[in-house]
Amino acid sequence: MASETIPQPPGGAINIAPFKTDVHPVWCPGCGDFGVLTCIYRMLATKQLSPENIVIVSGIGCSSRLPAYVNAYGFHTVHGRVLPVATGVKTANPNLEVIAVGGDGDAYSIGAGHIPHAARRNIDVCYIVMDNEVYGLTKGQGSATAPVEMVKGTTPFGQLDDPLNPIAMAIAYDISFVARGYSGKPKELTELITQGVDHKGFALLEVISPCTTFHDTYKPVSQRIRFVDASHDPTDRLAAMKLALEKETIPIGVIYKNQRTSFSERIKTTQERSQAKGTPDFNKLLESFQ
Amino acid sequence: MMKDVVFRVGGEGGEGVISCGEILTLACARMGNEIYTFRSYPAEIKGGYAMYQLRTSTEILLSQGSSVDVQVCFNQEAYDRSIKDVRKEGGVVIYDSSSCTPSGTLPTHAYGVPASDLARLELRNYLTKNIIFLGVLSKLFGIDYPILETIIKQKLGKKGEAILNLNFQALKKGYQYVEQNIPKKDLYFVEKVPVQEQRVILSGNQALALGAIAAGCKFYAGYPITPATDIMELLARELPKQGGAVVQAEDEIAALSMVLGAAYTGAKAMTASSGPGISLMAELIGLAGMAELPAVIVDCQRAGPSTGMPTKTEQSDLNHAFYAGHGEAPRIVMALSSVEDAFYGIIRAFNFAVRCQVPVIVLSDQYLAQRTATIRRPDPSKLVIEERTKPTASDCENYKRFRLTESGVSPMAVPGEKGGVFTATGIEHDEGCELSYEPENHWRMTEKRFKKLQLVLKSPDIYRRHGVNDQEIGIIGWGSSEGVIREALSKANDRGIKVAAFHPRLLNPMLPEIGVFIRSCKKVIVPELNFTGQFAREIRARFGVDVVCFNKLAGLPFTPDEILKKIEEVHEQIVHHV
Numbered sequence: 025m026a027s028e029t030i031p032q033p034p035g036g037a038i039n040i041a042p043f044k045t046d047v048h049p050v051w052c053p054g055c056g057d058f059g060v061l062t063c064i065y066r067m068l069a070t071k072q073l074s075p076e077n078i079v080i081v082s083g084i085g086c087s088s089r090l091p092a093y094v095n096a097y098g099f100h101t102v103h104g105r106v107l108p109v110a111t112g113v114k115t116a117n118p119n120l121e122v123i124a125v126g127g128d129g130d131a132y133s134i135g136a137g138h139i140p141h142a143a144r145r146n147i148d149v150c151y152i153v154m155d156n157e158v159y160g161l162t163k164g165q166g167s168a169t170a171p172v173e174m175v176k177g178t179t180p181f182g183q184l185d186d187p188l189n190p191i192a193m194a195i196a197y198d199i200s201f202v203a204r205g206y207s208g209k210p211k212e213l214t215e216l217i218t219q220g221v222d223h224k225g226f227a228l229l230e231v232i233s234p235c236t237t238f239h240d241t242y243k244p245v246s247q248r249i250r251f252v253d254a255s256h257d258p259t260d261r262l263a264a265m266k267l268a269l270e271k272e273t274i275p276i277g278v279i280y281k282n283q284r285t286s287f288s289e290r291i292k293t294t295q296e297r298s299q300a301k302g303t304p305d306f307n308k309l310l311e312s313f314q
Numbered sequence: 315m316m317k318d319v320v321f322r323v324g325g326e327g328g329e330g331v332i333s334c335g336e337i338l339t340l341a342c343a344r345m346g347n348e349i350y351t352f353r354s355y356p357a358e359i360k361g362g363y364a365m366y367q368l369r370t371s372t373e374i375l376l377s378q379g380s381s382v383d384v385q386v387c388f389n390q391e392a393y394d395r396s397i398k399d400v401r402k403e404g405g406v407v408i409y410d411s412s413s414c415t416p417s418g419t420l421p422t423h424a425y426g427v428p429a430s431d432l433a434r435l436e437l438r439n440y441l442t443k444n445i446i447f448l449g450v451l452s453k454l455f456g457i458d459y460p461i462l463e464t465i466i467k468q469k470l471g472k473k474g475e476a477i478l479n480l481n482f483q484a485l486k487k488g489y490q491y492v493e494q495n496i497p498k499k500d501l502y503f504v505e506k507v508p509v510q511e512q513r514v515i516l517s518g519n520q521a522l523a524l525g526a527i528a529a530g531c532k533f534y535a536g537y538p539i540t541p542a543t544d545i546m547e548l549l550a551r552e553l554p555k556q557g558g559a560v561v562q563a564e565d566e567i568a569a570l571s572m573v574l575g576a577a578y579t580g581a582k583a584m585t586a587s588s589g590p591g592i593s594l595m596a597e598l599i600g601l602a603g604m605a606e607l608p609a610v611i612v613d614c615q616r617a618g619p620s621t622g623m624p625t626k627t628e629q630s631d632l633n634h635a636f637y638a639g640h641g642e643a644p645r646i647v648m649a650l651s652s653v654e655d656a657f658y659g660i661i662r663a664f665n666f667a668v669r670c671q672v673p674v675i676v677l678s679d680q681y682l683a684q685r686t687a688t689i690r691r692p693d694p695s696k697l698v699i700e701e702r703t704k705p706t707a708s709d710c711e712n713y714k715r716f717r718l719t720e721s722g723v724s725p726m727a728v729p730g731e732k733g734g735v736f737t738a739t740g741i742e743h744d745e746g747c748e749l750s751y752e753p754e755n756h757w758r759m760t761e762k763r764f765k766k767l768q769l770v771l772k773s774p775d776i777y778r779r780h781g782v783n784d785q786e787i788g789i790i791g792w793g794s795s796e797g798v799i800r801e802a803l804s805k806a807n808d809r810g811i812k813v814a815a816f817h818p819r820l821l822n823p824m825l826p827e828i829g830v831f832i833r834s835c836k837k838v839i840v841p842e843l844n845f846t847g848q849f850a851r852e853i854r855a856r857f858g859v860d861v862v863c864f865n866k867l868a869g870l871p872f873t874p875d876e877i878l879k880k881i882e883e884v885h886e887q888i889v890h891h892v
Contacts (some may be wrong), residue, residue, distance in 0.1 A: 044321070049750065076732045081575070091737045092749070097729040098737030099578055101571070108568035112575020113729070115559050120729050141564040169709075210481050254837050278613075289560045300555035306528060306694045309552065313514040313524075 037201075039063035040045075043075065047092045056207030056233030057087050057154050063214040064094065064123070064152070067221060078121045081110040083130035087154035087162055088232065090125045094235070104135030107142045110149045111287070118148070118288040123221065128155040130166040132188050142226050143197040148158040150220040154207070154233035156192065157241065164238025176238075191268040194228045195261060195280045201227035202264070202280040206249055207234070208242065212276060217279065225286040245274065252277030315406075315503040319455065320379040323447070325388025326395050327355060327364040330444030334386075335366025337469065341461045342616050343368040343515045346507035350797075351685045352378040355625055355869070363391055372507050375687070377796035380875035381405075382726040383420075383502055384455070387448055388429075390414045397421075406500045408450060410443070416719045420484060423500040424617035425492075432487050442484035449488020454496070455504050462493030505868070512691040516660070518656045518682035518794075521689065523548040525660035526584055530699055531610075532558035533583040535564055535572035537591060540624045541680040542614040544587040547688065566591035570611065577607040578738060580702065580728035582664055586612035589622065589631050594676075596638040596662065599673050603763060603856040604718065605684040605723070605738040608667035608674075608702065610660070613678040616868045626869025627681035629793055630844040635675040636822055636852065644763045646670065646770060647822035649677040649777070653687040653795035659819060662775065665700040671726060677821070679843075681871040683793035702726045705734055716747040721764035777825055781814035782807060787884055788835030790828065790861070792849050795841060795872050802877035804865070811885045821849070829857040839864050839886050841872055 043065045051057050068078065078096035082088035084103035093100025097120075110124040131139070132152040144147070157170045166176050166183045169190065194202040201223040205213040213231065220227035232249075234241045248256045250273045258264060264280035305309040321338060325331040330536055332355060338685050343349045352367040369379045386399045387393040387409040397418060400407055405421030412431040418607070427450050433443040445466065452459050462485060492498075519585065523545045526534075527741045534553060535554020536546045541805035558581075563569035569585045576583040585594070592613045602609050615631045617623035617787040635647045646666050650659045663674045705713060705725035717724040724745075736747045742759065744750045770776070778796065781803045782890030791799045796817045816831040818824075832838050832853070838861045840850040854860060864880045866872055 046816075074732075075735050076730055079579075079729045080737075092739070092747075092832075094438065095733055095735060097487075098739075099575070099605070100737055100739035100741065101574070102597055102740055105571040105598070108563065108571030109575040111561065112535065112572035112577075112583070113579055114535065114575075114582075116576035116581040117560060117579040117729060120579070121510070138392075138564060141568070145561075205889070291554075294356055294559075295554040295557055304555040309524065309527070310514055310691055312521065313516055 034236045038066060038069040040069045042070045044091055044094050045095050049093055052237045052264060054154065054236035055086070056235070057090065059210050060152065060154055060231055060233055061090060061093055061205035062085070063210050063217050066214045067217045068094070068096070068187065070178065070218065071221070073121055077119065079113050081113060081124045083126040085127035085130050085159070087125060087127040104130055104133070105138070106130060106135060107138040107147070107149070107151065111142065111145065114147060114149055114182065114288060115291055118291070121221065122149045124149050124151040126153060127160070128157065128167045128169045129159050130152060131189055136168070136294060138260055139193070140197045143194075143242060146200055146225040148225060148286040150217070150223065151225040152217065152220070152229045152231060153190070154183060154231050156233050156235035156239060158235055158239040160235050160238060161306050162237070169175060177254065189268060190230045191279055192265060194230070195265050195268055198282070199228045199280070200282050200284055201224035201278070203278045204228070204274070204276050205229060205231040206245065206276055207231060209249070210245060212251070216278065225284065234300045248272075249274045249276050252279065268311050274282050316383070316501050317437045317503065317505050318369070318373065319502045319504060319790055320367065320369045320381065320383045321386070321451070322365060322367045322382045322384070322396060322399070323386045323388070324363065324365040324392030326391070327362045328731040329388055330441065330597045331364045331388060332366050333469070333552045333848060334444035334447055335368055335464050337462065338451060338457065339368050339686055340465050340515065342368065342504055344461050345458050345504060345506060346509045347372055348375045349515065349688050350378055350684060351687070352373040352681070352871070353684045364880060365392070365396065371503055372505055376801040376872065377874050379471060381872040385410065386451070387414055388443065388447070392475050403500060404603050406502065408447070408454075409808070416580075425496050427488070427491055429488070433484070437484055437487065441474040442480060445481045445484035446488035449485040449490075449545050450492050452485070453489045453492035453632055454498055455502055456507055461730045482861070488618065497644045513688045515688050516653055516657070517544070517686045518650070518653050518678055519544045519614070519684065520548055521653045521656035522650070522660045522678065523552070524648070524787040525657040526610070526664070527552055528657075528697055529661040529664035530582045530693055531584050531664065532556065532581045533573065534558070534585065535561040535563045535569040535576075536585050536587065537569050539588045539591050541616055541683045542586045542588050542612065545612065566594040567598065569752050570609070573609050574598060574607050575604055577609045578603075578605070578728070580726070582608070582668070584610040584612065586614065588616045588624075589634070590620070592631060592634060594636070599645060599675075600639035600641060600643040604647060604740045606671040606726070606763065606822040607738075608675060609675050610667055610678045612660070612678060614683040615677060619800065623869045624728035625680065627679045627871055628843050628867070628869065629679060630848065631677065631678075632821070632844070635677055639662055642760065644672050645822065646672055646674040646767060646820070647677065648674060648820055649793035649818075650794060651684070651743060651817060651819060652683060654689040655684070655819065656682065657689070657692055660773065661697060661699070666770050666773070668700050669723070670769050671702070671723060672766060677793055680796050710734060712777065715747050716743065716745045716759065716762070718745055718762055721769055722762045723769070725740055730734070771823060771825065773820070777816060777818045777827060779814065780817055783814070784813050785814035785834065786836045786854070786888055787813040787881060788831055788838040789810065789813065789841065789877070789881070790831070790849070790853065791815065791817055791837055791841045792821060795843070797839065798872045798874050799877055802808050802881060805874065805878050806881045811881060813881055824856050828853060832857060832859050832861070835871040836888050837862055839880055839884055841866070841877060841880070843867065843871065
């Protein structure tokens with residue numbers, strides 16, 4: 025899907041202009057999602073993808089507005105259904121580069137039931153979750169990743185539920201590419217997004233993307249992050265789980281990886297198997313009901 | 315000799331009642347007869363009362379019949395439950411005399427066959443009981459013996475020589491028992507007739523699935539649910555051959571989400587479910603309306619609400635089909651009226667979906683989904699298949715996905731097409747997909763989305779009219795009751811009652827012809843298998859006229875006699891100016 029239409033400046037610099045639209049983002053100043061958006065532009069420009077061959081699917085929430093800001097096909101769907109919609113897009117047309125985006129509410133609350141099944145199918149989709157631990161569009165209630173005891177509008181005496189560990193969950197579900205990024209580390213994030221998109225199979229990219237308005241975590245996050253050691257073997261599931269369960273620091277990088285058959289490949293095999301018995305003939309099919 | 319015979323087989327679920335009925339059906343069809351089956355069975359795989367009904371005739375059949383001519387009882391429960399339905403004058407009951415004692419008023423002919431004992435003691439296999447009964451039916455009613463053997467071989471051949479031979483013995487055992495012990499006194503007989511035209515034997519669900527393939531469906535996502543699952547099973551075998559895909563989703567929300575994702579790429583896509591699943595899809599029906607995506611959603615209705623009675627029929631999802639979802643989202647609602655209409659109706663549904671870029675909800679029901687009938691073999695070369703309106707080169711110069719047009723339909727670009735790049739969204743938007751909360755825009759775009767529905771109103775085959783032209787009484791039914799209504803109507807016409815039926819296959823948008831029909835009648839009966847008269851309420855609201863509701867809520871279809879009785883009752887009222 026390399027494009028001839030997108031000119032790139034010489035000398036290794038990349039031109040992200042062809043992927044921008046003139047729609048102004050609704051995000052608040054300082055929102056982590058701006059950083060994620062820029063990284064997506066850079067990944068698209070670097071990979072020289074053609075806008076018409078890219079589909080960005082999203083759910084509902086601040087971050088789910090993202091498709092409108094990228095010059096590509098987009099589908100801004102309903103709350104929580106980004107993964108099944110993306111599954112439909114990719115399965116119906118496997119030639120498309122399908123990227124799913126959304127927030128932690130979309131991914132880990134209302135849409136969480138779809139994650140294990142996207143993992144089982146190993147859909148060839150990169151899912152970028154912009155996690156800010158709150159519901160931004162409804163003014164800052166705690167989400168599934170919010171710390172317990174956090175006081176917000178709907179939890180005036182403290183959040184009642186413990187937070188979910190998305191990385192541990194992803195490894196438990198055996199998602200074939202699991203990484204954590206941070207909107208404050210754009211260079212590394214662009215690299216992770218690129219790897220996630222290149223991965224043949226389901227990639228879950230948990231991105232810490234702080235909300236400056238309702239839950240500003242830039243400072244504590246910046247203090248606690250660390251890059252995953254070069255010695256870490258992401259194909260070692262137990263080592264990955266150990267990293268996922270780490271409490272003191274927040275590991276950034278590729279945590280877990282396994283290469284296995286993607287859903288698109290399985291669909292193709294199914295088609296080949298069924299076609300091995302001869303070309304489809306509707307009249308013959310009708311005959312079998314006589 | 316009576317050549318129009320209603321057979322019913324009843325017994326314990328799991329003892330071969332259904333397969334006995336299926337083999338009998340296939341045999342009658344291969345003998346050149348018309349068939350019309352009716353199934354009712356427990357939701358559990360084993361246990362509980364199960365029954366299978368088959369009507370067969372050399373003439374065209376419109377309904378399952380009003381009473382049973384030949385009842386086969388595998389056990390006492392089957393006898394006790396069904397004896398009241400058997401025709402008293404000339405009717406036949408065949409019962410397992412080793413497990414069943416006849417009581418009460420018997421029909422004219424009662425034949426006892428010790429089938430359980432024959433199976434257990436002579437064949438040493440209780441499971442051969444159903445085949446013994448087939449042998450009995452073969453001898454009594456002329457069901458072609460070699461045809462039965464061929465079907466049994468096709469059905470059981472895979473289980474090995476020993477099992478097959480055992481079943482052949484069972485067939486013979488039943489046949490010989492009648493030969494040696496039962497003198498035939500009844501008048502029923504299934505004739506072997508030459509087949510006039512090429513026909514296929516299909517269930518409603520099979521006809522629907524084949525129609526979807528013929529319409530060009532390339533993507534199906536669904537979640538198993540009674541009584542819709544066999545649509546998915548057939549498509550799972552066939553769609554991959556056509557380069558398509560079938561995905562078993564994690565729930566019905568995911569199923570419709572996947573279908574909308576596929577539709578967004580330009581693939582013809584469908585899901586099928588029943589009430590509980592369709593309830594879950596409500597929000598996505600709104601998204602399909604808002605993002606103007608063509609999608610076909612089949613609802614094989616079953617008795618609700620909640621889990622209701624999963625294996626029993628009902629027509630109670632009409633409200634949901636019309637209004638599911640918040641806000642005001644356009645959708646087309648159609649109802650399938652027969653096995654043949656399931657094939658052609660689903661093709662119409664796909665055509666309407668792509669023509670108007672809207673979700674099309676197709677109402678079937680358990681009664682139609684799971685009954686089999688013989689239909690004329692469709693000719694694929696004669697089908698009209700529509701495709702989406704694609705953007706032209708000039709459309710792409712400044713592409714507006716939701717451009718306002720006279721018909722309301724805007725050219726639809728899909729991913730992969732240059733110049734068509736846009737972001738579809740469920741948020742209110744303007745012609746060019748920019749989000750907009752402007753009051754004029756919301757009004758204008760809503761109007762655009764609803765305007766498209768008018769495009770289907772002049773289509774062929776979206777309603778049927780039956781009966782006399784100078785009617786006093788009108789019947790407006792919908793869905794699977796068309797044949798039953800026609801049969802009742804013809805009996806009423808024979809008795810001199812001027813009655814006609816208008817049977818819409820398109821329910822929403824509502825056909826103006828319904829109003830014209832109502833105004834030409836003195837009284838209009840609306841028969842529905844629901845409690846509250848859902849379609850009657852729509853008719854009253856749309857045309858401001860009253861109708862006579864005729865509701866049945868038994869988990870069972872109407873019989874022609876029930877409709878006939880209602881026609882006569884209304885006729886009396888007209889005659890006596892009540």
